[in-house]
Amino acid sequence: MDIPRIFNIMESAHRIHNPFTPDKFNTLGAALRLEKGTRVLDLGSGSGEMLCTWARDYGIIGTGIDMSELFTEQAKLRAKELGVAEQVKFIHGDAAGYVSDEKVDVAACVGATWIAGGVIGTIQLLSQSLQDGGIILIGEPYWRQLPPTEDIAKGCLAHSITDFLILPELIASFGQNGYDVVEMVLADQDGWDRYEAAKWLTMRRWLDAYPEDELAKDVRAKLTSEPERYTTYTREYVGWGVFALMRQ
Ligand code: SAH
Numbered sequence: 176m177d178i179p180r181i182f183n184i185m186e187s188a189h190r191i192h193n194p195f196t197p198d199k200f201n202t203l204g205a206a207l208r209l210e211k212g213t214r215v216l217d218l219g220s221g222s223g224e225m226l227c228t229w230a231r232d233y234g235i236i237g238t239g240i241d242m243s244e245l246f247t248e249q250a251k252l253r254a255k256e257l258g259v260a261e262q263v264k265f266i267h268g269d270a271a272g273y274v275s276d277e278k279v280d281v282a283a284c285v286g287a288t289w290i291a292g293g294v295i296g297t298i299q300l301l302s303q304s305l306q307d308g309g310i311i312l313i314g315e316p317y318w319r320q321l322p323p324t325e326d327i328a329k330g331c332l333a334h335s336i337t338d339f340l341i342l343p344e345l346i347a348s349f350g351q352n353g354y355d356v357v358e359m360v361l362a363d364q365d366g367w368d369r370y371e372a373a374k375w376l377t378m379r380r381w382l383d384a385y386p387e388d389e390l391a392k393d394v395r396a397k398l399t400s401e402p403e404r405y406t407t408y409t410r411e412y413v414g415w416g417v418f419a420l421m422r423q
Pocket of ligand 1: 243
């Protein structure tokens, strides 16, 4: 079981697989007023940077589930490196339908809401693991500016304009589903650059190392087109943030 190999290649050097930077995760942890011993569940935990740094900085204990074997391995190494391997556990597996045995204080899905068919489905899934009065974290894209055409939405790698909402609509949608938005931390364009531009050097080095690989053509095509596509579309049109929710 794994995610498509192309993502493991492009993001092999990423610690954070979304437009957040380390300072944003730190800000979010402080904003949530995390205390020592806070139990955190993270579905789609990637390379574990959120849980590992929160374990180090705020003393949380956590579990992360991710379908990428590579990212999960990297998460375990990171936990050892930061001296928090006793506090955080990383499971390689499908997070779709995952409900924890023990209820948690914070249940998160930061940039992987497709695992439960979108934001609403993911909130429902996370709520099954959540202690009464706990906090749900959703990391999700939104439109910084509404794309004027469907072609521009596709340039942002959305299927259609309706894939995302503008920020006030996304915020309103949480309320309409019975949740208070109690905090939020938004990514910025520098963070987007860290996420997207970091893929280019990784791809270039990978191509130099594995020119005969069966994916070399695809990776070459992406390296050629991505910098211009990203700066034309995603960087201008797509925002991203983590929203903290509590049931009303
Ligand atoms: N939250 C992490 C990773 C976000 S990227 C971070 O902030 O860095 C999305 C992640 O979802 C990837 O790590 C990918 O491997 C994982 N993923 C995709 N489908 C999944 C599934 N069905 N179950 C668990 N993880 C999944």
